[in-house]
Amino acid sequence: MYTVCLDLHLRFVPPMSEHAPGIVLTRTIELPFPAYSGLVVYGAELDECPDPLGLHLTDVIWDIDRSVFLAHSVIVSHDEPLAFIPDTIRGWLERGWKLGSYRDVYLANHPEDDAEEATASTPDDDEFDRMERLHTLPKTRRDPDFNRFFKALIREMSDGYNNLSVAYAMDKLGRLLPDQKPKAGEQLSDIVRRWRDACSEFEQLDSDAQTA
Structure with a gap:
């Protein structure tokens, strides 16, 4: 059997960029044959999708020292x-994935993090509607857990240079707004105007300020 250290990059667009690293999960899988770029792997323990669409392996590397294959796959959610x-x-974590990357073992003094187990609840219709627009609400009207996640997402985007202007606006206004063009004759709301101003403000900063 051949061991594959597989990274899965989850990209949520928006607010993330489709080409940025995204949120990275990792795990190992066993194959009865050598891995190769372009291989698609599927299994119920890998992916919750009932259809065998599978994960596409790219940039496959054979690590001679560790006798393992390295690879990654990408899923973009719009x-x-x-x-x-x-x-x-x-x-994903409940299926055995962990937050982190196979690259972590190559970095000195960078221990792997074990993901905490958690059980997801199924919201009712009203809660579903509220969650759909939760990111557009001011933080005073949101759950503390979501606010912590929101700040963590901003840090993740900033550290990964992922849609920095959006991350800047999210941090400044404390919410995420869709980038929609107004209809003819329609006035922009105050919050949408402030959102656009924040994104534009970031673009006008010098490079040092943008990466501070």
Whole structure:
């Protein structure tokens, strides 16, 4: 059997960029044959999707020293409400994935983190509607757990240079707003105007201030 150290990059667009690292999960899998770029692997323990769409392995590397293959896969989720992202991540963790990367073992003094187990609850219709727009509400009207997740997401985006102007606006206004063009004759609301101003403000900062 061949061991594959597999990283899974979860990209939630928006607020993340489709081409940034995203949230990285990792695990090992065993194959009866050598891994190769372009291979698609599927299993109920890997992915909650009932259809065998599988995970596409890319950038496959054979580590001679450790006798393991290294690879990564990417899943891009479009327009998923921010309030659902923690449950999505918990679902992956419950299947044996861990937060982190196979690269961690190559970095000195960088221990791997074990993900805490958590059980996701199924919201009723009213709660579902609230969660869909939770990220647009001021933090005083949101749950403390979501506010902590929101700040952690901003840090993750900033550390990964992922849509920095959006991360800046999220941090400044404490919420995430969709980038929608107003209809003809429609006035922008005050909060949408402030959101756009914050994004523009970031673009006008010098490079040192943008990465501070």
